[in-house]
Amino acid sequence: MQPVKFYFDFINQSSRALYILMEASKIPFEAIPISTLKGEHLTGEFRDKVSPFKCLPVINDDNLSLSESVAIFRHLNREKIVPEHWYPRRNYGRSRVDEFLEWQQRNVSNACGNYFQQKWLLPLLDKTPPEDKNINAATHRLNQVLKDFESLFLNKTKFVIGDTISYADLIAICEIDQPKFIGFDPFNHHPKLGKWYDEVREALGPYYKKVAEEFDNKVKRAEKKIPEVMYLQQ
Amino acid sequence: MQPVKFYFDFINQSSRALYILMEASKIPFEAIPISTLKGEHLTGEFRDKVSPFKCLPVINDDNLSLSESVAIFRHLNREKIVPEHWYPRRNYGRSRVDEFLEWQQRNVSNACGNYFQQKWLLPLLDKTPPEDKNINAATHRLNQVLKDFESLFLNKTKFVIGDTISYADLIAICEIDQPKFIGFDPFNHHPKLGKWYDEVREALGPYYKKVAEEFDNKVKRAEKKIPEVMYLQQ
Incomplete structure (x- = not known):
């Protein structure tokens, strides 16, 4: 299985939370930093090919492009192995x-x-x-x-x-x-x-x-x- | 199993969405209308015994009091029988x-x-x-x-x-x-x-x-x- 592509900026709080979650859970991911201070999330390739929402973080997993950190968190819980304590039943x-x-x-x-x-x-x-x-x-x-x-x-x-x-x-x-x-x-x-x-x-x-x-x-x-x-x- | 207690106000959009979802899914629930125009969600019994969040809608299911309509939606999907098309896998x-x-x-x-x-x-x-x-x-x-x-x-x-x-x-x-x-x-x-x-x-x-x-x-x-x-x- 391909690693999850993870578009993020450490200046953004949800990017940091998901980065920590994926590292701590040993989920394989490709880290792709995007500079929001430079406005890279608003223009060109990112807007056209990564996410029309123009917001970080974004993942691309198995050809699904997904925005909204809470949706990404739940997606990882359904599709990957995330230790139970993060989202306990x-x-x-x-x-x-x-x-x-x-x-x-x-x-x-x-x-x-x-x-x-x-x-x-x-x-x-x-x-x-x-x-x-x-x-x-x-x-x-x-x-x-x-x-x-x-x-x-x-x-x-x-x-x-x-x-x-x-x-x-x-x-x-x-x-x-x-x-x-x-x-x-x-x-x-x-x-x-x-x-x-x-x-x-x-x-x-x-x-x-x-x-x-x-x-x-x-x-x-x-x-x-x-x-x-x-x-x-x- | 006891019916879900559902505190709601039809003037509130999330209350209407969850009411429709529960009726359409045939989930047994006890409908408890609360008047937000009268401020009933801010005071007395509601605040002290139903929900400290002072927001509608709220459910009480199996002694769990739960606020936030998106959280309630997911709870119903986990705990009750909700037709697949509402939240498809x-x-x-x-x-x-x-x-x-x-x-x-x-x-x-x-x-x-x-x-x-x-x-x-x-x-x-x-x-x-x-x-x-x-x-x-x-x-x-x-x-x-x-x-x-x-x-x-x-x-x-x-x-x-x-x-x-x-x-x-x-x-x-x-x-x-x-x-x-x-x-x-x-x-x-x-x-x-x-x-x-x-x-x-x-x-x-x-x-x-x-x-x-x-x-x-x-x-x-x-x-x-x-x-x-x-x-x-x-």
């Missing part, structure tokens, strides 16, 4: 992971992504400083969402749906790293979140470490205006 | 339904929901006429999204993922009914959409007809300021 684990994935998109993902855009991405692309009003609104919403995450999901068990790590934890840590890696402290006022974050990072071990370092490097390189970003400023 | 049908469900949430659902709020719900609750600026922005976005829906999904096949109706079509028609039932014409400039809409309505038959009538009645009753809405205006 016992005690309605799959239903509860599914519930979290939908909830987190409208809440954690939305708030973390908006903060990242307002504080870092838009100022970088537009070459203008961020607007205080937008940053304040994004910060307020982010703190509210992190509080909801703590109170709804981190009360009773070590991880989101139980005492074993699942894909719910993996996607959540990658989402929260968006604001964290550009200087936001997510643990201020959220002690349970800090404890959970450390547990998740430890459980993911070297798979997380490598991908987080790549993300950190991308952020720092972009801030130093390396050619990748200069391209946008022509 | 063949030709990676499940992956393509999953991809559509995620895409549509950020696009069709978001644009239809926003139009419904700006044009109908907020003016009703706030007792102030809608603002032209907001309506124009919502209309522009909605037309753009309907155009994307046509060009990405209604080009080659009768229904969204093939020649048989799936849950992708069911959720899409319910989303598009939000603006349609308050007076927006979704088919203007979108002829493929009109053809698809008629095919879906015909395939769903009486299950759709009954639920659409209930929705229409709710909209008309609210507009006539029956007690349900008067409650908010005290």
Whole structure:
């Protein structure tokens, strides 16, 4: 069987979560980096031949092109061998992971992504400083969402749906790293979140470490205006 | 086995889609209507005993309380007998339904929901006429999204993922009914959409007809300021 073609960008949270999942699950894949800062996902070959959705991540598996990270996650669970704990059948684990994935998109993902855009991405692309009003609104919403995450999901068990790590934890840590890696402290006022974050990072071990370092490097390189970003400023 | 407890409001698009799915699949369920216009999902017994998420729809099945309509859809597919065509295994049908469900949430659902709020719900609750600026922005976005829906999904096949109706079509028609039932014409400039809409309505038959009538009645009753809405205006 051909390895899965995986189009991704480490600056994108869902790309990192799926990269870690595939490495940790030993799913053979061909890693094809796409630079969203250069706009490679919007043009030419990618749009015409890889995905009309113009979003990352994308896989191509057995001639099926598939976008949307949650759909990719479920596809891998059906078609490949993914260790049970990521999406457990016992005690309605799959239903509860599914519930979290939908909830987190409208809440954690939305708030973390908006903060990242307002504080870092838009100022970088537009070459203008961020607007205080937008940053304040994004910060307020982010703190509210992190509080909801703590109170709804981190009360009773070590991880989101139980005492074993699942894909719910993996996607959540990658989402929260968006604001964290550009200087936001997510643990201020959220002690349970800090404890959970450390547990998740430890459980993911070297798979997380490598991908987080790549993300950190991308952020720092972009801030130093390396050619990748200069391209946008022509 | 106990019937599934189903908490819903016909004014909510995902509630209608799941209601139709369960009726068409002959899944035994206890229908428990909750009035979101009265705010019943935000307070008291619902928040404390049914769902801390304060959102509809919700099910309770075998002591599992589950929110998020996409998670409920998948739960029913795992735990009950749902006819194959709604979520087909063949030709990676499940992956393509999953991809559509995620895409549509950020696009069709978001644009239809926003139009419904700006044009109908907020003016009703706030007792102030809608603002032209907001309506124009919502209309522009909605037309753009309907155009994307046509060009990405209604080009080659009768229904969204093939020649048989799936849950992708069911959720899409319910989303598009939000603006349609308050007076927006979704088919203007979108002829493929009109053809698809008629095919879906015909395939769903009486299950759709009954639920659409209930929705229409709710909209008309609210507009006539029956007690349900008067409650908010005290």
